[in-house]
Amino acid sequence: MSYKDKIKDKDQDIYILALESSCDETAASVNKNGLEILSNVVSSQVDLHKKFGGVVPEIASRKHLELLLPVIDQALAEAGVEFEDLDAVASTYGPGLVGGLLVTLTAAKTISLALNIPLIGVNHIAGHIYANFIANPEIEKPLICLTISGGHTDLLYFEDLRGYQILGRTIDDAAGEAFDKISRFLGLGYPGGPAIEKAARSGDRDAIDFPRADLGDSYDFSFSGLKTAVMNHVHNEEQRGNEIDQNDLAASFQEAVVDSLASNLIKAVREYKVESVVISGGVAANQRLREVIAERLKEHNLELYYPPLELCTDNAAMIGAVAYYQYLEQDFAPLSISADPSLKL
């Protein structure tokens, strides 16, 4: 009953069906040898959740179950592939909403059992990183990747695409979380990243000299001290009866976050001899961050890569790309794998 003797090596063509349902997109794709995307079907439920001002988990789960077969059918049809042609099946198993995750994870398990092919459980965050490699297959290795969002801040080193080493991560808030908290504190709205960035455009980033966390030799990040400094600054100014320029405050805060992220990244670039630098995750959309990192990379003669917009949103192609490299490592999941809503890299 084992699929062990069917496992191919990397000289043979490998077809993987990948599935994704961690939030409010139901997605399926077929890819060949990792980065060649034969189909990439995404059915978004954004309109269903709009009236609630956010994703409603139970509504999302119901919709995933409805869309599951149509999305898989379309992905197979567009790729011109039948179930029997598949070498493996993959699904995101975290992080995300547990009810949603379970839909495609259960489907992938069933496909694995029915076709006797390996099951691959993929971390959604890794998917966002690999979206870069789909968009820019020319990216040279080894590379450094900074992946930053509302849920995580990780600095990674890739010798090749088969795996990564975590150099540093946040010891308290994620960068995106810091943006959200300060944005809420200043009454600028949600999500905080774009709100702060917009206000910062009209502000002076040198107006206030906020502290940068000093974590010594480590590549870790910390943003809770900065958050406290911003709040203290506002309270002090208010007590003195001074008016606060929100734009200056936003710009100075953003500059402190960007500087912390960029400094650690450049420190890693100096230490590890890399050929490329990649950023991913929601905060990677911040223009000031891209500008500062690209500028500081010039003296190292390195280009900065980030994924195009269409691969920034959730999709299954990026899950399939990760799955391919897990396939080569024979990093397969047992049928007992469960969803992990707070999965980390």
Added chain:
Amino acid sequence: MLILGIDTSTDILGLALMESGQLKGEYNLSLKRQHSEKLLPLIEEIFELLGFEAGNLDGIAVAVGPGSFTGLRIGITTAKMLGRIFSIPVKGISTLEILAAGAEGNYLLPLLDARRKRVYYSFFQRMENELFLKAINKAASAGISELPEILSKYQDQEISIIGEKTAEVKEVLAKNNFRVRVFRAEKNHPRAAVLARLGEDYLKSGQADDIYQLKPAYLKIPQAEINWQQKYGSK
């Protein structure tokens, strides 16, 4: 005809293989929230133990609730995928019908706990020479105290009550002069063998479901939708 019955609607994970009217094997395991981890390994195990493989299947019967939404989606997703991959028919069956079909009596009241002194119930009649139970009342939820009123036309019949909350329901019905019949422990859980047998009967009589439309018997719209409607009216 080889039928796999899958029930993840309650705390009990039910799996049964039925081959042309012969029960090959059955699991009924009280696993609570482990359906996601256990279902596929147990399907693999039951096939292996009994010398079958998934490709041998001719049809699937799956419990569609009422029950835990997350649990139901695990079983139904599995049934849909197996149906799609092997092009075999799938029949969704009410968990209440499974309870009723597994017990004796001509008037059957299967029950599942809906919390806060409420139950999910159906009311069935067993007809002579009929293969299937006749649903007098389709699956719905009701307060336990409302049941005498709902069943008032059947006060002169003996009613079999099966499932959860049977002691409470028996007391309320007896107080209102109903004749009731209750069962020992093994009848008060949905049994996978009954599900698989029902599945075979339905599929043999050509009553399969469209796997693209198959979904749990939700019986309740999402709480967020209820809140929204209370605030803004429906639509």
